[in-house]
Amino acid sequence: MTAAGPDETGRGRSPRVVDAIRDAVTGGEFAPNQRMVEAELSERYGVNRASVRDALLELASEGLVERIPNRGARVREVSLAEAVEITEVRMALEGLCAAKAAERATEEDRVALRGIAASMRDAVAAGDMFGYSDLNKRLHELVMTISGQATARTVLARLRGQNVRRQFRLAMHPGRPAVSLPEHLAIVDAVCAADPVAAEAAMRAHLRSVVDALPEVEKSHPRRFDAL
Amino acid sequence: MTAAGPDETGRGRSPRVVDAIRDAVTGGEFAPNQRMVEAELSERYGVNRASVRDALLELASEGLVERIPNRGARVREVSLAEAVEITEVRMALEGLCAAKAAERATEEDRVALRGIAASMRDAVAAGDMFGYSDLNKRLHELVMTISGQATARTVLARLRGQNVRRQFRLAMHPGRPAVSLPEHLAIVDAVCAADPVAAEAAMRAHLRSVVDALPEVEKSHPRRFDAL
DNA sequence: GAGGACAGGATTGTCGACGATCTCGGGTGG
DNA sequence: CCACCCGAGATCGTCGACAATCCTGTCCTC
Incomplete structure (x- = not known):
């Protein structure tokens, strides 16, 4: 057990893509309700589409983006x-x-x-x-x-x-x-x-x-x- | 605002694998701290390893399993x-x-x-x-x-x-x-x-x-x- | 002109394979 | 006898391609 405590939910992975997209969303680079196409993000961040997919999964569970089964992800509008x-x-x-x-x-x-x-x-x-x-x-x-x-x-x-x-x-x-x-x-x-x-x-x-x-x-x- | 409320965090996806594994964990089919090898789960549930991977990502963000970067996932022991x-x-x-x-x-x-x-x-x-x-x-x-x-x-x-x-x-x-x-x-x-x-x-x-x-x-x- | 069926395009979901990283065991030198 | 190095095995992370699904615009029929 570490000293400080386990606040990091052990997800490890490659932190770069998910953090980059998270910062982009919270930083306002994507407008609310804007579609986030996996292929586009894949090219933008220079990683594979699967990595983008994982990142979007993560962000969806954080409530930052919204995913609809076969229709893709978009920035969640917080009313x-x-x-x-x-x-x-x-x-x-x-x-x-x-x-x-x-x-x-x-x-x-x-x-x-x-x-x-x-x-x-x-x-x-x-x-x-x-x-x-x-x-x-x-x-x-x-x-x-x-x-x-x-x-x-x-x-x-x-x-x-x-x-x-x-x-x-x-x-x-x-x-x-x-x-x-x-x-x-x-x-x-x-x-x-x-x-x-x-x-x-x-x-x-x-x-x-x-x-x-x-x-x-x-x-x-x-x-x-x-x-x- | 909708009537019932949007409690489903829009993660959609294929619900079957992640739900099956979740039930298995909460149902006690996996002991705490037991390793969850992606390949094994892949075979057990008859799906691809990538799907298992996504499911484990989801469960990790729910706090049910623990993931260590290059060492795999295991059932989280709740002290x-x-x-x-x-x-x-x-x-x-x-x-x-x-x-x-x-x-x-x-x-x-x-x-x-x-x-x-x-x-x-x-x-x-x-x-x-x-x-x-x-x-x-x-x-x-x-x-x-x-x-x-x-x-x-x-x-x-x-x-x-x-x-x-x-x-x-x-x-x-x-x-x-x-x-x-x-x-x-x-x-x-x-x-x-x-x-x-x-x-x-x-x-x-x-x-x-x-x-x-x-x-x-x-x-x-x-x-x-x-x-x- | 309106409604419904259908094809086209776009996007996601799934798959198998390759490369990277870590752990574990054996071997060697001090 | 102990510490260090190193190779083998295992597992995860990443990649490109194929199949399934959905939306959009068009065409045909009434």
């Missing part, structure tokens, strides 16, 4: 309703992780958490949206790491991939940091205070506010034409 | 610690579903829930462990269905596959129904009373008791020799 569902699942799971993290955090963990909190304050003060978005991700990941919940971590990693773009747009939404910063600070405070109940409540409150904000950013950000 | 983690995740997620179900349940749903509750009482009174185990599964699934949370449902379905056998052993544990029956009835009552807070609390209390019971059944049930 607003699904984004809300996913965030509600995050609420439940990250709430659990926050509680566990409050129970298990070492002094070293607390230092790291407070460091992120301080950086967040600075980023918001400096108007550094991009930096704040990155810190946001790091904070949530650190809480999961401290919690030691490998299962929840794996599930959450999978779900996060499905709406990274929406999360990013939310982070860039004007006025959003003013709301989320105190929520993040409350999470850090509760975990550092070793108060599981408060930590879970703070995390759930934060993600509840994300749920409430999702329709807002949806309205202001015009949808790409997603006909058919 | 007690992992089973606890999985149940804790279920606690968080099914708690969410119970709350949502309490908000959304129709009169028809309530009738179905009370029907299961009554059948559970009868099964326990008659000492029908097997029937009770089946009703247990149906109750949890019905709550998920009523909740309308397709995302949580998909995640939970995946997790359940990883410790069906342990769940079954737990249900068969002597004295267990006496503990779990009132918990199940409390869940049904709270959902039927349209009380989300109580429903979530009841579900979480139930799965907390499952977490607490896991080490017990582990002790009384001798582990199969899992060397190496």
Whole structure:
């Protein structure tokens, strides 16, 4: 058994194709609902069609692409309703992780958490949206790491991939940091205070506010034409 | 949004091989840590090795088998610690579903829930462990269905596959129904009373008791020799 | 002109074979 | 006697080709 824990679902394989396509999808190089023809991807990435096929299988199980039996794969369109569902699942799971993290955090963990909190304050003060978005991700990941919940971590990693773009747009939404910063600070405070109940409540409150904000950013950000 | 919900992660493909192997694994035809050589499975199920390969990829992403890059796949051994983690995740997620179900349940749903509750009482009174185990599964699934949370449902379905056998052993544990029956009835009552807070609390209390019971059944049930 | 059948093209699903990588055993030198 | 090297065996990863399936546009019939 390794030291860190088995969060990598042992799939090994050739990591390059599946990761390349995953990055392309999450990075927005493929539009939602765009067809992903195996032969095209095969040529684009310079690998065999079977490898592309395996990669698409993997991405389908991650929920990033959608496969229809004899009709091929396409980028999965995550509707607003699904984004809300996913965030509600995050609420439940990250709430659990926050509680566990409050129970298990070492002094070293607390230092790291407070460091992120301080950086967040600075980023918001400096108007550094991009930096704040990155810190946001790091904070949530650190809480999961401290919690030691490998299962929840794996599930959450999978779900996060499905709406990274929406999360990013939310982070860039004007006025959003003013709301989320105190929520993040409350999470850090509760975990550092070793108060599981408060930590879970703070995390759930934060993600509840994300749920409430999702329709807002949806309205202001015009949808790409997603006909058919 | 569709009516029933898109819980089938669009993987399509040839369902037969992957389902056959999945059933074999969850049914205990393969011992934990047993090697699963692609060529052997290929012959056993009368399909090509590539199909077996795809199936193993799928099962690896479901957490049922473990794949090591150039060394093949084997049945994943779910440790007690992992089973606890999985149940804790279920606690968080099914708690969410119970709350949502309490908000959304129709009169028809309530009738179905009370029907299961009554059948559970009868099964326990008659000492029908097997029937009770089946009703247990149906109750949890019905709550998920009523909740309308397709995302949580998909995640939970995946997790359940990883410790069906342990769940079954737990249900068969002597004295267990006496503990779990009132918990199940409390869940049904709270959902039927349209009380989300109580429903979530009841579900979480139930799965907390499952977490607490896991080490017990582990002790009384001798582990199969899992060397190496 | 409308509806249905049919052929054409495109795409996926399946197959057998080749090459790459890893593990395990025997042999050799210190 | 132990450590290292190396070849054999086994298994996985990759490849190109064939067959099955599905969608699209066209043609025929009413």
